[in-house]
Amino acid sequence: MLLSILAFRNFDLLPPLSEGVRRILGPSPPVRLIQVALVVYGFSGTVLILARMARGTAPGNAWLQLGYLAAFFGFFHFAGALGENFWAVLTAGVTVVGLQAFQGWSHWSEQAREEQDRLARLEGAKRPPDLVS
């Protein structure tokens, strides 16, 4: 959220990049190339999370997705095209992070329920036979 607000304000709260830093970084990549990378990121991220959901494996690292988003905001800002592409990056981020959050919630709640069932079975096994019957 904080990252999106900062990006929406075109990172005006942060100090601008100096000419020396810009010279070190070199020219920004073409905007269309960043857009293609954003589509690839959105597609592959969604497919990977859906595949993890289908397999029932644990969710990936959410901080990594935030890192990708920050990188896309940074690249567009550096290329001077953040204003036109802000909503695209935000949509991709909400989709991937939202899916990951849903997968995390679904996976861990299922794990918690299985643990509760296991505990209940263990407690049942510990009871005296007359109480069990």
Next chain:
Amino acid sequence: MFRKICARAIIPVALAVTGFVVLCCILLYSLIKGDLIDHEAKQSAALAGTVLKSARYVMLRDDRETLRNILQNIAAQTGVEHTRIFNKEGRVMFSGKPEELNQTVDTRAEGCSGCHFGPEPVALPELNRMTRRFTNARGMEVLAVTAPIFNEPECSGTACHPPLARQKVLGMLDIGLDQAPLHNALAILRLRMTLFSLMVLVLTVGGVAALLNRQVFIPIRRLSDFTNSVADGNLDEQLAGGCGELEDVAAQFRKMATDLGEAQRRVRQLEAAIAVEQTSVLACEGVVNDVPEPAREDQDAGRAQARGADPRTRPASAGDPKKDS
């Protein structure tokens, strides 16, 4: 709500499809908008070239009245905001609007600074340096294209202009085009893309939800109701058919419930038979207790004879009615 299988199946699909379609639409719109703006800039540059070629003969003849007339006619066209020619010093020499004549443009202004950024202006500017966008005093967004009018031997041969070696560019033609039609086209494109996205989302998410509901969720709900009913002891409940594997599960469950019902019915029958037997045994015991000892032995002998056995060879427990039963 999220605990239900329906929500768990549909929410990820809806989120993934919606997010990706919206992302693609935003980027596609951005690409189309960029292409349209580039195309508009090229078109305006081509228009400026056409005007220059059309006015070349008039300028060579130094026919100022005809040149003024040409510019006024172009400026009267719908979508053309301004048309003017200014000299190397930036003074407006000809214009579609007479009130602009003899005004001087600032070479540091937006659109001029693209070529006038150094000590000498750029003689052959690229397309992106020739065009500029700005909002005029009337609040209209304008795409302006500035094309240089180069000095030629025919121009410098007369007394009108200095020789080619001294002056390469005689002046600039500046044409401003209203951007409202482009914005209208983009608004229509936005509306169509929004409608298209909505239709794709409704078809995809709605289709998946409807199929899942029909093929999976409704049979599961029926199965759930059926198992609840069986759990409440209602074994006569019938299960409506499902589809595929769910139909197999339903059939197995129905068979299990029917077997359970049959087993329970047999248990009840056996219990009833045992109860009848016990009652008759108790009644017999009561009768036996009232009968004298010799008469009881006669009765036992009679029973054994009826079974085809000698009462004297029977085991010791044969007379015990409880063991018999």
